[in-house]
Amino acid sequence: MxxxxxxxxxxxxxxxxxxxxxxxxxxxxxxxxxxxxxxxxLVTNSLNLTEPVYQAYSATFVGSKNLSSGSPLITEDYAIEKAVMKNVGNVTNNMTFINTHLPDGTIQSTSRGTITSEDGHNIGWISSDIGIINDQGELFHGIIQYEVTNSSTFSFLSNMTGIDKQTPEIKRTIWLIEK
Missing domain, CATH: 4.10.910 (30s ribosomal protein s13; domain 2)
Structure with missing residues (x-):
């Protein structure tokens, strides 16, 4: 024993x-x-794909301007989106895109804009995307960086980074990358 x-x-x-x-x-x-x-x-950033911070429900193309005299075609495009933003509600997103149309049909885009809440608060952003436009619509993926803001409405976005996706079936959706 x-x-x-x-x-x-x-x-x-x-x-x-x-x-x-x-x-x-x-x-x-x-x-x-x-x-x-x-x-x-190792501590890593995380992304919760089940909880987007931004979901567009309509978009209006405002206009386009040709910026190039040769190939590749470079355009400056303007659009306004209506969206719902987590913790904010309904917002308007005024956007300007500089699009480089590549020979393989893809588009490289740098953009900037301002998201404005119904109570008049706003936050600026910049992004870089790549995608295509075809008969079915637009398909883009990219990364977005929000500006530093003192706005109480958008304080949770101050200096945050996110990823965005836009498909013909689903308008622009943005998820935050948690720091």
């Missing part, structure tokens, strides 16, 4: 030492403190 108990205690001690060495290898102690850099405790 004592030999079985002794063997059990030695096994338990050995397992505990093995676990302790394994946790040390991962850069963690048993208290969760970091002892060395490791991929296992």
């Amino acid at each position: 004592y030999s079985t108990l002794f063997l059990f205690i030695v096994s338990l001690f050995g397992a505990s030492m093995l676990l302790s060495n394994f946790e040390h290898t991962l850069g963690q102690t048993t208290t969760g403190e970091s002892t060395n850099p490791s991929l296992y405790n």
Whole structure:
């Protein structure tokens, strides 16, 4: 009986030492403190695709201006979107796009704009997108950077980064990248 108990205690001690060495290898102690850099405790940004911060429901094309005299075609396009924004409600997004139309049919776009809430508060933004326009509509993906703002309405967006997607079926949708 004592030999079985002794063997059990030695096994338990050995397992505990093995676990302790394994946790040390991962850069963690048993208290969760970091002892060395490791991929296992790397803090990363996250994106919750189930909760967009912005969802457009209508868009109006305002106009276009040709900026190039040759190939590739470069245009400056203007549009206004109506959207719903999380924590804000209905907003209007005035947008200007500088579009470079590439020979393969894709469009590289840099844009800027201002989102205005119904109570008159606003926030500026810039973005970079790539996409196509075809018979079905527009398909774009990109990244958006919100300006620093003192607006209480848009404070949650101050200096935040997001990604956007626009398809023929679903107007522009934006998700924030959590810092």
